[in-house]
Amino acid sequence: MGRYRLHVNGERREVDVPGDTPLLWALREQLGVLGPKYGCGVGACGACTSLVDGEAARPCVTPVSEVRGRRVTTIEGLSEDGDHPVQRAWLELDVAQCGYCQPGQIMSTVALLSRDPDPDDAAIDEALRDNVCRCGTYSRVRAAVKRAAELKRGAR
Template sequence: MGRYRLHVNGERREVDLPAQTPLLWALREQLGLLGPKYGCGVGACGACTSLVDGQAARPCVTPVEEVRGKRVTTIEGLSEDGDHPVQRAWLELGVPQCGYCQAGQIMSTVALLAANPDPDDAEIDAALRDNVCRCGTYTRVRAAVRRAAELKRGER
C-alpha cells in the first residue's frame, strides 16, 4: 500500500492504494468520481477517458503511481454546471443515446480541441477512433465536435 497525493479536478486529494492500482479505481472507488466508466479494463473502449496533464488518457490502464505530480481531469472537473463548450454542444445536438460512453467521448474531444481548434472530419475520426459507442452515435459525435469547436471560437 502507498499513499498518493493526486491533483484531481483542481483539488489535492489523497488515496491509499498499491502502486499498480489503475487510476480508474482511485477515481471511482476512493474519490467517488463516477464519470469515468469501466468498460473493458484494457484501454480499448474509451469509456474511462480522462485527461492527464491535458492529454486524453485511459485510467483503466494507468497505474496510480504514474499520475503523481500530474493534473488529472475527469468529466466532473470540466465545469460545475455543464457549461463547457463541449458539454454544451453535446446537449445542444442530443448526442447521447444510452450515455455510457459519452464522458469518454467528451474528454477525448476536449483534448482534441485543445490541440487542434478546428479539426476536419478525418482528424475528428482519428482522435476519437478508440472511443467505442455501442449505440452508434458517431455521426452526432462528429457534428458535436464541430459545434464545440465553433462554441470555443465564440461563433453562434
C-alpha cells in the same frame, strides 16, 4: 500499500492504494469520482477517458503511481454547471443515446480541441477512433465536435 497525492479536478486528493492500482479504481472507489466509466479494463473502449496534464488518457490502464504530481481531469472537472463548450455542444445536438460512453467521448474531444481548434472529419475520426459507442452515435459525435469548436471560437 502506498499513499499517493493526486491533483484531481482542481483539488488535491490522497489515496492509499498499491502503486499499480489502476487510476480508474482510485478515482471511482477511493475518491467517489464516477464520471469515468469502466468498460473494458484494457484501454480499448474509451469509456474511462480522462485527461492527464491535458492529454487524453485511459485510467483503466494507468497506474496511480504514474499520475503523482500530474493534473487529472475527469468529466466532473470540466465545469461546475455543464457550460463547457463541448458539454454544451453535446446537449445542443442531443448526442447521447444510452450515454455510457459519452464522458470518454467528451474528454477525448476536449483533448482534440486543445491541440486542433478546427478539426476536419479525418482529425475527428482519428482522435475518437478508440472511443467505442455501442449505440452508434458517431455521426452525432462528429457534428458535436464541430459545434464545440464553433462554440470555443465564440460562434453562436
